Amino acid sequence: MSTSTNTRVVLQQYAPKDVHSPDFFSVERNQPIPDASLLKPGQVLVQVEALSIDPHQRRFIDSLDGQDFDKEKAFVYPLGQPITGIGAGVVIASGSNRFAIGDRVRSDEIPWQTYAVVADNTLIKLPQSSLPLTDYIGVLGMPAFTAYLGVVMVGQPKAGETLLVSAASGAVGQIVVQLAKARGLRVIGVAGSDDKVKYVKSLGADAVLNYKTCGDFVQALGEVAPEGIDIYFDNVGGEFLDAALLHLNTHARVVICGSMSTYAADKSEISGIKNLDTLIVKEVTLRSIYYLLHVGTAIEEDFLQEMAQLVEQGLVKFKTDVRVGLENAPQALADLFAGDNFGKLIVKTLAAVDE
Amino acid sequence: MSTSTNTRVVLQQYAPKDVHSPDFFSVERNQPIPDASLLKPGQVLVQVEALSIDPHQRRFIDSLDGQDFDKEKAFVYPLGQPITGIGAGVVIASGSNRFAIGDRVRSDEIPWQTYAVVADNTLIKLPQSSLPLTDYIGVLGMPAFTAYLGVVMVGQPKAGETLLVSAASGAVGQIVVQLAKARGLRVIGVAGSDDKVKYVKSLGADAVLNYKTCGDFVQALGEVAPEGIDIYFDNVGGEFLDAALLHLNTHARVVICGSMSTYAADKSEISGIKNLDTLIVKEVTLRSIYYLLHVGTAIEEDFLQEMAQLVEQGLVKFKTDVRVGLENAPQALADLFAGDNFGKLIVKTLAAVDE
Incomplete structure (x- = not known):
């Protein structure tokens, strides 16, 4: 590891309807990296390298004020914490018998921070390939x-x-x-x-x-x-x-x-x-x-293998809009709903940049 | 064979909308039985024992007068001939290498007559069982x-x-x-x-x-x-x-x-x-x-075998409304649309009654 501190992007307030802005979040820099010696069984410490910016994340920060409360809206991200989403990274410490240091992993529940403790039952191991982790959010996502x-x-x-x-x-x-x-x-x-x-x-x-x-x-x-x-x-x-x-x-x-x-x-x-x-x-x-319903099944393995081959052979085009730096995630989410993106929005953190 | 003549029920005129009556048909008795010696290759002579009375038959006798002509209505039964439908009977002469005298058969294209020449590619052979042919129109239909x-x-x-x-x-x-x-x-x-x-x-x-x-x-x-x-x-x-x-x-x-x-x-x-x-x-x-789409396939064989067993064991109830005598087919069709039936309408011809 070259970086020695953790960056976290924290939800500060819920968003009014149709207002798209990065200002609902705050960026906390120079936070401590979680202590690997405190990992519980089944937990792994992940250096987060790529995050997916997706429509459902907006729904989970929408203010409920004045709206009909329905079951689908019952989940919202808690305030004062990083929101979560699809992300990929590398295991740098493991309390799990399923993941080892160096494994490349993906999860639907990666928090918006550069170093995160993640439960192993939310993780899948990514296959060996020459492709960067952003590909596993983008063309293989x-x-x-x-x-x-x-x-x-x-x-x-x-x-x-x-x-x-x-x-x-x-x-x-x-x-x-x-x-x-x-x-x-x-x-x-x-x-x-x-x-x-x-x-x-x-x-x-x-x-x-x-x-x-x-x-x-x-x-x-x-x-x-x-x-x-x-x-x-x-x-x-x-x-x-x-x-x-x-x-x-x-x-x-x-x-x-x-x-x-x-x-x-x-x-x-x-x-x-x-x-x-x-x-x-x-x-x-x-x-x-x-x-x-198919995460972690044989068909996901088939998919990752076949698509990785097609991508490595240059046979698949996929438009991505990659924003560099975790601190730009709130703007990326705002842009997604303003339509100010062309291609799948991905945030590449700087956690691994200086490796 | 005990009966020596053919009975035919012939469509005389198309039916006005919503008029349900047997009067669109005429019954022709004492007609000649088709000459077995004139069968062409692939044709069989069937002694018809059971006929199914079904909703689509009404659509095919509906008058097109005053109605929008659409593709679904493009087929109508020709006038001056027996209409056709699902029926079952016994082969009494065969010009087909797939069917022999005595075979019990079913077809979607059996004409309303007691003895009929039928193309073998419309026929399926029914399995050996103790069940009467009306069951192959009713509970096994x-x-x-x-x-x-x-x-x-x-x-x-x-x-x-x-x-x-x-x-x-x-x-x-x-x-x-x-x-x-x-x-x-x-x-x-x-x-x-x-x-x-x-x-x-x-x-x-x-x-x-x-x-x-x-x-x-x-x-x-x-x-x-x-x-x-x-x-x-x-x-x-x-x-x-x-x-x-x-x-x-x-x-x-x-x-x-x-x-x-x-x-x-x-x-x-x-x-x-x-x-x-x-x-x-x-x-x-x-x-x-x-x-x-499944007639003549393996799943139809499975069905006939499994259902015949259930029926022979008395494990399946099925309401039928059996009218005896081919000459009653027009009234049965009228009753179907007037709702004057309780159970699947079947006409049992008298062709085989005196065997």
Whole structure:
């Protein structure tokens, strides 16, 4: 270790609705590094190198004032402590029989500090590879694992089939496009701007629809998928899903991965999915996926191995927006919601910079 | 053969909307039996013993006058000929190398006549058993095969799990209840009258909801399924499906088998399925099933064998409404739509009565 002190980014107050600012946090520098001799059984001391900045973190700092209290909002980050999220680092002391000094690890519960004590049951060991830890948050991170589960586990793709993906330029969608092309599928993407369409095409998609300018979406889909759709990777829900259902082939598979179009809406105002009845004679499978249910399983190992190979061979593009220095995490979170990022937001701490 | 002539029931005119009457057909008695010596390769002569009376047959005799012509309506039965449907009989002459005299067979394309020439590629051979052919239209017929595909192939049931089935007193639903009980599941049925509730309970269901009197359906479901639902066999769609989604357990399976609640409705008036977003963290599988895709496959053999055993052992109840005499088929079809039947409608021809 070259750095001898701990930096912590601490939540000071909850955020009013729609206010995006770094000022809800304070940065505490020159704090003591946790004493390795005080680790309890099952605890490890991790030098944190990369943190993921994600939408759910915003929800957990939202003020509840004036809002209806519901179950999903029941969890908030406590004040006066670093918030937690997905992160990766290196074990520098271990009270666990599963992790040794030098192991590279990832967890969904890494606190925003450069040296952290973490329970070993939240950690997975990362495989040996030449890739930096930021890759295990980015191109090998949760969005990519979600893409893998959908394309491989649910999609069961066969070369020559047609895959449709909505939000194709998003963190999940762009990996879906590339995994599907790597397996010999015809890939159709949907995106919402000409820039995004261009980017998705650069990833190898065979056709990309701009849903804002394509006219009648059901008809436009039929034109780019004249032989029908075998796999639909749905990141959006709502009317996109309903339209795709009309173009599915017999024994098609639908990955239910997100409902971005309906998250915020009052359910009484959602039009709802009306075309499920068209599926009966086609024997279609719809399956929702949630990466957390597969953390630490064999399919995660398959994913990490296969994706690392593709990345090492330069076969996968993935846009990241890396901010250097833990103290910039609050601004990164604010930028995520202001849309001031292009690509997956990652904070690279300086804990390991001077090694 | 004891009877020496053929009886045919012939469609004379298409039926106006909502008019249910036997008068659209004429009965032609004392017609010649097809000449066995004129059978072409692949044709067999079948002595028809049992016919299934089904809803789709009505759609195919509906007049198109004044209606919007759509693809689904593009098929109608031709006038001046017997209509066709699911039926069973015995091979009495064969030009096929797959069927021999004496084989018991079933087809989806049996014409309404007592002796019929049938193409062998529409036929399946029925296994040896002590059961009459009417059982292969009734308790071992299409509704039961549909139930089997849903419970066994999609449901992958494990003893102790909870299965919910809507339209539980229907042709499919009542088999679902009994198959699920035979596999050690906790079974909850939904039905629409006190009589139906009583009948479903008599089949072994652990709890049955009358959706017309149970008050708030979502809440009532929660009360009878406090540990959540592992398999939902959906015969109804619409709001029933949306309510069930809220009570699914992680890795639940949903069988999409029908949309009775939405068949007739103008799609702009359907509320649609709004709760798919709740599935994401539960990794639920929804799969539609269509028995025709499995005719002649290994799973159909499994089904016929397993169900025949259960029936022979007296372990399966199935309400049938058997009309005797082919000439009563038109009245049976009219009764189906007037609701004047209790149980699966089957016509037993008299072709074999005097054997």
